Amino acid sequence: MERVVILSGAGLSAEQGLGTFRDKDGLWTRYDLEEVATPQGFARNPALVHGFYNARRANMRGAVPGDAHRALARLSTHGGVTLVTQNVDDLLERAGARNVIHMHGELSQALCHACGHRWQAPDEMSPEDLCPACAKPATRPDVVWFGEIPYHMDRIEDALAAADLFVSIGTSGTVYPAAGFVDMARHVGARTVELTLEPSGAIFDDVRPGPASETVPAWVEEVLSHGLGKGRR
Numbered sequence: 001m002e003r004v005v006i007l008s009g010a011g012l013s014a015e016q017g018l019g020t021f022r023d024k025d026g027l028w029t030r031y032d033l034e035e036v037a038t039p040q041g042f043a044r045n046p047a048l049v050h051g052f053y054n055a056r057r058a059n060m061r062g063a064v065p066g067d068a069h070r071a072l073a074r075l076s077t078h079g080g081v082t083l084v085t086q087n088v089d090d091l092l093e094r095a096g097a098r099n100v101i102h103m104h105g106e107l108s109q110a111l112c113h114a115c116g117h118r119w120q121a122p123d124e125m126s127p128e129d130l131c132p133a134c135a136k137p138a139t140r141p142d143v144v145w146f147g148e149i150p151y152h153m154d155r156i157e158d159a160l161a162a163a164d165l166f167v168s169i170g171t172s173g174t175v176y177p178a179a180g181f182v183d184m185a186r187h188v189g190a191r192t193v194e195l196t197l198e199p200s201g202a203i204f205d206d207v208r209p210g211p212a213s214e215t216v217p218a219w220v221e222e223v224l225s226h227g228l229g230k231g232r233r
Contacts, residue, residue, distance in 0.1 A: 004223075005156075005163045005190075006072065007181055008085045008092075011170020011197055012212050016063040018089055037145050046127040046140075053141040054124050056088075057107050061123075065095035068169070068216035073097035075220050082159040086171060086178055088143050103150040103178070109142035118142055150177060163190040167219070170212050173200030195219055 010018070035041040036052040065073075073095040076083055084101045085092060090108050092100045105111075110121040110129075117133035121141065129139040144150050160166065166185030173179050173194075182192050182202050194204040195215040208215050 002164045003080045003082075003159070003162050004075075004165045004167065005082045005084065005159045005181075005185065006075075006167045006169060007171060007178060008072070008083070008087060008169045009171025009178075010087060012068055012072075012085070012216075013063070013066075013087055013089055013091055014170070014197075015068075015211060015213050016066050016091060018059060018063055018087075018091075033146065038147055039145055040147075042140060042145070050125045050127060050141075053107065053143070057121065057123065060089045060091075060107055063089070063091060065091045066213050068212035069095035069097070071217040071220040072169075075223065076100075078224075082156075082163075084156055084159070084181075086175075101152050101155060103144070103152055103156060105141070105143035105151060107141065107143065110139050111142035112136065112138050113140050114138035153177065156181075157184070160184045160190075161188055163188065165193070166190045167193045167195065168200070168202075168204070169195045169216060171196065171200070172198075173202045193219070 031052065035045065036049050042049045069091045072083060072092060075081055076097045083092065083097055084103055086104050088102065088104055088107045090106065108121055109118055110125060111118050112131035112134060114136045115131060115134040117131055119132055125139060125141065128137055130137055131139055160181060163185050166182060168182060171178065182204060185192055192204045193206045194200065195208050195212065197209065197211055199207050199209055208219065
């Protein structure tokens with residue numbers, strides 16, 4: 001059975017109205033990243049940070065999975081497929097995807113930065129919220145901020161080390177460690193494919209530009225018609 005690792009980024013969900021960070025109208029142009037996406041910003045003004053993520057959570061609830069999410073969910077039902085996402089939304093899961101690895105956390109989860117307990121986030125979070133485990137007012141969104149270590153790196157690296165095929169979908173390829181995944185895959189002889197609106201410039205065996213709603217379903221249909229990939233290079 002072929003082993004496929006798929007990395008998805010903001011471009012996977014952009015057409016569903018969940019804004020990307022790096023495009024000209026992206027979130028970085030409207031918010032100071034240091035204030036809303038770093039531990040230091042949260043320490044300075046937790047109310048501002050909670051407000052930012054409350055708005056993102058509401059935006060996520062109003063979105064629906066697109067054709068790309070549904071195609072990946074269909075592919076995930078086949079053995080040997082590992083879905084890794086940089087996105088903090090739940091559209092892959094709502095599309096029916098199995099065993100999604102959220103390396104940057106999930107908007108739908110809350111985290112206590114005092115005791116490490118995790119639970120389902122309410123629609124609205126505030127600095128006064130108490131952790132249900134330790135009762136301290138130390139709740140934060142369970143997302144990975146800049147300067148923090150992404151989640152599940154051991155699982156991701158193990159999957160890459162065994163991959164026959166690596167596919168990058170809708171990610172700029174500029175933020176590490178995810179930017180290094182294609183090199184890790186190439187190092188073990190895996191074929192590499194990039195599906196993205198704007199090619200990252202990294203070295204891939206196959207680059208298919210275009211919106212995720214078009215490139216991803218077409219690629220998944222091709223893969224399922226001919227078997228999961230074509231093995232190592």
